[in-house]
Amino acid sequence: MRAARTAYPLTWRIMDALEGVAAAIWPARFRRATPYLMLLPAVLLVGLLVLGLIQIADASLRTLDTTTFQFSDDYSIANFRRALTEPLFLVVAQRSLVAALIVTAVTLVFAFPYAYLMVRTRSPGLRKFLLIALFLPFFIGQVVRAYGWLIILGNQGMVNEALGLVGVAPMRLIYNYPAVLFGLVQYMLPFAVLMLAPALTAIPEELEAAAGSLGANWVRTFIHVVLPLARPGFVGAGVVVLTLSLTDFAVPAILGGGSQDFIANAIYDQFFRTSDQGLGAMLALMLVALGSILVGLVFALFGAGTLAMGRSRT
Amino acid sequence: MIGSRSKSIVLWTLVTIALVTLSAPTIVVLGASFTDGNIITFPPDGLSLRWYARISQASDLRNAFMRTLQVATVCTIVAIPVGTLAGIALAKYAVRFEKTIQIYLLLPFTIPLIGSGIGLMLIFGNAGILGQLWPVGIACCVINLPFMIWAVTASATGLDPDLELAAANCGAPPLQVFFSVTLPAVMPGVITGSLLMFILALNEFLVSLLLVDARIVTLPVLIYNSIRSIITPDLAAISVVFIACSAVAVFLLDRLVGLDIFLKSK
Numbered sequence: 001m002r003a004a005r006t007a008y009p010l011t012w013r014i015m016d017a018l019e020g021v022a023a024a025i026w027p028a029r030f031r032r033a034t035p036y037l038m039l040l041p042a043v044l045l046v047g048l049l050v051l052g053l054i055q056i057a058d059a060s061l062r063t064l065d066t067t068t069f070q071f072s073d074d075y076s077i078a079n080f081r082r083a084l085t086e087p088l089f090l091v092v093a094q095r096s097l098v099a100a101l102i103v104t105a106v107t108l109v110f111a112f113p114y115a116y117l118m119v120r121t122r123s124p125g126l127r128k129f130l131l132i133a134l135f136l137p138f139f140i141g142q143v144v145r146a147y148g149w150l151i152i153l154g155n156q157g158m159v160n161e162a163l164g165l166v167g168v169a170p171m172r173l174i175y176n177y178p179a180v181l182f183g184l185v186q187y188m189l190p191f192a193v194l195m196l197a198p199a200l201t202a203i204p205e206e207l208e209a210a211a212g213s214l215g216a217n218w219v220r221t222f223i224h225v226v227l228p229l230a231r232p233g234f235v236g237a238g239v240v241v242l243t244l245s246l247t248d249f250a251v252p253a254i255l256g257g258g259s260q261d262f263i264a265n266a267i268y269d270q271f272f273r274t275s276d277q278g279l280g281a282m283l284a285l286m287l288v289a290l291g292s293i294l295v296g297l298v299f300a301l302f303g304a305g306t307l308a309m310g311r312s313r314t
Numbered sequence: 315m316i317g318s319r320s321k322s323i324v325l326w327t328l329v330t331i332a333l334v335t336l337s338a339p340t341i342v343v344l345g346a347s348f349t350d351g352n353i354i355t356f357p358p359d360g361l362s363l364r365w366y367a368r369i370s371q372a373s374d375l376r377n378a379f380m381r382t383l384q385v386a387t388v389c390t391i392v393a394i395p396v397g398t399l400a401g402i403a404l405a406k407y408a409v410r411f412e413k414t415i416q417i418y419l420l421l422p423f424t425i426p427l428i429g430s431g432i433g434l435m436l437i438f439g440n441a442g443i444l445g446q447l448w449p450v451g452i453a454c455c456v457i458n459l460p461f462m463i464w465a466v467t468a469s470a471t472g473l474d475p476d477l478e479l480a481a482a483n484c485g486a487p488p489l490q491v492f493f494s495v496t497l498p499a500v501m502p503g504v505i506t507g508s509l510l511m512f513i514l515a516l517n518e519f520l521v522s523l524l525l526v527d528a529r530i531v532t533l534p535v536l537i538y539n540s541i542r543s544i545i546t547p548d549l550a551a552i553s554v555v556f557i558a559c560s561a562v563a564v565f566l567l568d569r570l571v572g573l574d575i576f577l578k579s580k
């Protein structure tokens with residue numbers, strides 16, 4: 001008997017033991033709850049963010065006593081009032097919002113043809129090239145990419161040296177608003193293309209051919225067939241680009257050089273320069289609210305687009 | 315790609331601008347790292363590897379890179395089981411409140427990074443674990459978790475539920491069904507997801523900036539801090555480390571699952 005038992009491979013015996021343990025702590029009658037058990041770790045992990053938001057909300061209601069550098073024990077909405085009335089924050093908020101809208105529009109204009117060409121091309125080589133050119137910067141990270149732009153656009157950068165050769169005086173190409181917008185568009189392009197491409201794949205190519213054979217030129221085919229059908233992709237890409245650029249920190253910090261702060265930079269300064277945690281937390285909370293309102297608005301107007309997860313997809 | 319000439323002119327013009335914009339920083343950083351001069355010029359004054367020799371000597375850079383690797387490893391190790399289980403559950407089962415759970419699990423994307431980062435900073439501060447590396451890894455995992463879940467759901471929707479029933483019918487107990495039928499079927503998603511998690515954690519900047527102090531600074535934060543003061547070619551040489559990691563990730567992704575997976579309609 002014993003010899004027969006040991007004749008089983010070790011992996012079988014381990015699996016049997018594991019099955020036994022699993023059956024003991026999670027009997028078959030719990031079967032219906034299994035999906036919830038599988039979701040539990042993810043729910044708990046994301047719960048850290050919820051806890052964080054609660055902490056931020058708590059901190060946002062405490063004011064800083066500037067004589068003792070202590071935070072008040074009782075709650076007040078003084079920070080909220082300050083956040084709304086201080087002109088600096090209004091300037092920063094307006095700058096970020098306008099930037100987010102411009103960046104979203106420009107990014108979608110460039111991302112659409114990129115995704116379209118990548119999906120529709122007959123050449124596997126070209127498709128692979130476009131994919132690699134997209135993923136390489138996507139995986140490189142903001143800091144290094146912004147650093148590359150500093151080398152190109154900086155005061156002693158390549159562009160200025162090239163201009164110097166033809167006798168043009170050096171220009172200040174960085175530390176201004178357009179530089180930040182440009183850096184953000186470059187950062188957002190891969191996100192937008194990757195959100196658009198699946199939506200374009202879902203459009204049968206025959207539809208375009210049909211529109212063409214009915215006499216539509218390519219512009220009309222795009223306007224009446226491709227763009228409307230690609231809407232889920234545009235919604236997904238638009239939401240991602242809008243929220244990511246509205247809340248970005250690194251690009252305004254590096255390419256804006258401190259003069260083009262966005263909301264995230266203002267929040268960071270409140271925490272680490274001014275040390276007014278309460279006001280910083282209030283600003284962070286308001287940014288979260290602003291972002292959620294924007295996302296909610298887009299979803300309510302257009303549906304979740306390509307952002308939906310799981311079985312039910314729109 | 316049949317179309318009129320004007321269509322291809324317009325398409326190609328826009329795509330070329332996009333391509334140049336996407337690739338310029340990478341190419342310039344690569345070129346600048348090989349310069350022989352003390353300041354960055356492009357094209358470089360003479361080629362040399364002296365800046366690479368310099369950074370390989372600098373222990374602060376090496377340590378920062380090792381810490382970054384550690385953070386990315388923690389992030390990936392946590393993300394693989396958590397994201398795989400959640401992804402399979404979402405893709406396979408009709409769970410109650412599915413929409414609510416989906417919206418909840420998308421929170422890492424809808425909450426701005428600065429908000430998530432500061433929230434985690436306050437929690438970790440209260441818990442007294444700020445100043446260690448593993449919480450940074452956990453933080454990177456939380457903020458990018460939807461990528462992992464996404465990748466897994468995308469491949470799990472292609473799994474025929476009858477296969478699992480067939481395995482069970484042949485006498486396989488639940489765990490064996492999971493390990494020999496379900497898991498292999500979602501493997502492409504798990505691989506894609508974990509590569510994404512690793513590389514995104516390697517590059518994560520803002521959350522790292524909020525959670526690290528001077529003793530455990532990670533490489534992206536170190537580069538950011540150095541940019542502020544002065545631009546020297548050694549910074550370009552360190553940046554090439556990230557370019558190399560990115561190239562390896564793209565290569566692996568293409569080899570293991572194929573980059574085309576991102577073009578598939580869901």
